[in-house]
Amino acid sequence: MATTEQDTSTTEAPAADAPVFTLELTQDQKDIRDWVHGFAADVLRPAAHEWDEKEATPWPIIEEAAKIGLYSFDGLAQFFGDPTGLTMPIVNEELFWGDAGLGMAIMGTGLAVAAIAGQGTGEQMGEWIPRCFGTAGDLKVAAFCASEPNAGSDVSNVRTTAKYDEATDEWVLNGQKAWATNGGISDVHVIIASVDPTLGSRGHAGFIVPMSEAKGIEQGAKVSKHGLRASHTADVHLDDCRIPAGYVLGGKEKLDERIARVREGKKSKSQAAMQTFEASRPTVGSQAIGIARAAYEYALDYAKEREQFGKKIIENQAIAFALADMKVEIDAARLLVWRASWMGRTGQKFENAEGSMSKLKAGEVATWATERAMHILGGNGYTREYPVERWHRDAKIYTIFEGTSEIQRMVIARAISGMQIR
Numbered sequence: 147m148a149t150t151e152q153d154t155s156t157t158e159a160p161a162a163d164a165p166v167f168t169l170e171l172t173q174d175q176k177d178i179r180d181w182v183h184g185f186a187a188d189v190l191r192p193a194a195h196e197w198d199e200k201e202a203t204p205w206p207i208i209e210e211a212a213k214i215g216l217y218s219f220d221g222l223a224q225f226f227g228d229p230t231g232l233t234m235p236i237v238n239e240e241l242f243w244g245d246a247g248l249g250m251a252i253m254g255t256g257l258a259v260a261a262i263a264g265q266g267t268g269e270q271m272g273e274w275i276p277r278c279f280g281t282a283g284d285l286k287v288a289a290f291c292a293s294e295p296n297a298g299s300d301v302s303n304v305r306t307t308a309k310y311d312e313a314t315d316e317w318v319l320n321g322q323k324a325w326a327t328n329g330g331i332s333d334v335h336v337i338i339a340s341v342d343p344t345l346g347s348r349g350h351a352g353f354i355v356p357m358s359e360a361k362g363i364e365q366g367a368k369v370s371k372h373g374l375r376a377s378h379t380a381d382v383h384l385d386d387c388r389i390p391a392g393y394v395l396g397g398k399e400k401l402d403e404r405i406a407r408v409r410e411g412k413k414s415k416s417q418a419a420m421q422t423f424e425a426s427r428p429t430v431g432s433q434a435i436g437i438a439r440a441a442y443e444y445a446l447d448y449a450k451e452r453e454q455f456g457k458k459i460i461e462n463q464a465i466a467f468a469l470a471d472m473k474v475e476i477d478a479a480r481l482l483v484w485r486a487s488w489m490g491r492t493g494q495k496f497e498n499a500e501g502s503m504s505k506l507k508a509g510e511v512a513t514w515a516t517e518r519a520m521h522i523l524g525g526n527g528y529t530r531e532y533p534v535e536r537w538h539r540d541a542k543i544y545t546i547f548e549g550t551s552e553i554q555r556m557v558i559a560r561a562i563s564g565m566q567i568r
């Protein structure tokens with residue numbers, strides 16, 4: 147349609163200082179990317195197979211990451227501080243390109259940190275976030291425990307309770323948490339518990355339970371997994387576990403006010419919480435992209451070397467087109483992740499569940515691309531002599547945790563339709 151004079155008069159000219167759209171990384175972003183890539187290539191890649199086989203927490207690797215500031219409160223604050231929002235996904239992609247199990251051993255603490263940063267008071271952040279990481283010589287990890295045996299996708303079904311004991315000014319927690327990354331080996335555990343089970347998820351709150359102080363919290367069964375095996379996953383049991391009243395995230399006064407509002411039938415801030423959740427999903431998506439890219443690069447090199455029928459296998463369109471599709475899908479997923487990260491960091495409203503879109507696409511691409519890569523390696527792809535089968539095992543979790551693909555589709559479908567899709 148031609149632009150009329152009237153049309154242009156209603157179009158606001160961009161302000162002189164308006165940010166220019168660009169996908170070119172800043173020098174800072176490039177430097178951080180290269181620094182993390184170096185660590186991933188030199189430290190994670192060579193150690194990946196060993197820790198996958200051991201299926202144990204790789205403390206020496208976490209220590210290496212801490213030594214260079216990659217595993218630290220300051221590091222995380224710097225990555226998150228980038229006003230464009232891109233540094234966080236860039237760091238995660240590079241780290242998980244190195245290895246996903248080891249990457250999660252380093253980044254798993256970030257889940258608890260995100261909960262404390264998102265829901266805690268300034269004072270709680272100052273005290274507890276550094277404690278999630280510990281100190282040089284006494285490193286710690288942290289755990290975020292929402293899931294339960296009967297509350298996975300349906301988080302509203304959380305049965306762990308937190309009852310306030312007025313006589314001692316303490317919370318008393320009881321219940322069982324399932325699948326907790328770093329569960330039981332952490333000092334700081336953020337436990338999602340219900341203060342009023344009749345209110346569903348609107349009666350939930352986050353509680354800080356430090357293993358070093360609280361009695362009645364212990365690790366349950368450690369889970370033996372298909373992938374991400376260097377990352378510890380376990381149940382956590384809470385049995386009359388007592389913590390001071392002030393250990394509820396956001397403070398007791400604020401929680402009491404919120405619960406009173408909900409009981410009066412007023413709107414709670416569940417929408418705001420949903421927005422926070424949406425904002426964390428792109429980071430998880432970028433981890434999946436790191437795995438997918440590792441597999442794609444490996445398969446590309448392999449296809450250019452391997453000869454059958456007297457020519458390189460990549461000279462067959464069937465192989466070359468598969469690699470072309472992998473590249474397109476990985477780049478498309480990254481763009482969705484970067485968009486959502488930028489939106490989250492700059493406070494844009496996720497009108498169409500853009501955070502979920504990015505996680506859905508990245509998880510599905512990683513699962514698909516690693517399977518393609520395994521296929522391109524033929525029999526070698528199926529053996530533990532080559533890393534591709536590990537990447538395939540690692541990738542699958544990205545369609546399951548932090549909301550399965552079906553749950554992401556449900557969130558997107560609800561956002562675009564405004565209807566209660568079930």
Ligand SMILES: Cc1cc2nc3c(=O)[nH]c(=O)nc-3n(C[C@H](O)[C@H](O)[C@H](O)COP(=O)(O)OP(=O)(O)OC[C@H]3O[C@@H](n4cnc5c(N)ncnc54)[C@H](O)[C@@H]3O)c2cc1C
Pocket residue numbers: 257290291292293295297298299300324325326327328371374379543546547548549550551552553556568
């Ligand atoms: C390695 C690993 C690490 C984890 N780390 C943590 C952690 O640190 N903290 C934490 O709290 N949790 C963690 N989890 C738990 C994870 O978030 C849950 O496994 C996930 O949310 C799925 O829940 P579920 O396993 O109970 O599956 P279910 O909810 O039982 O789902 C089973 C299947 O049913 C489908 N489904 C369910 N509801 C619907 C629906 N309405 N419509 C269509 N399909 C549906 C699901 O998509 C899935 O395919 C982790 C899990 C794993 C495996």
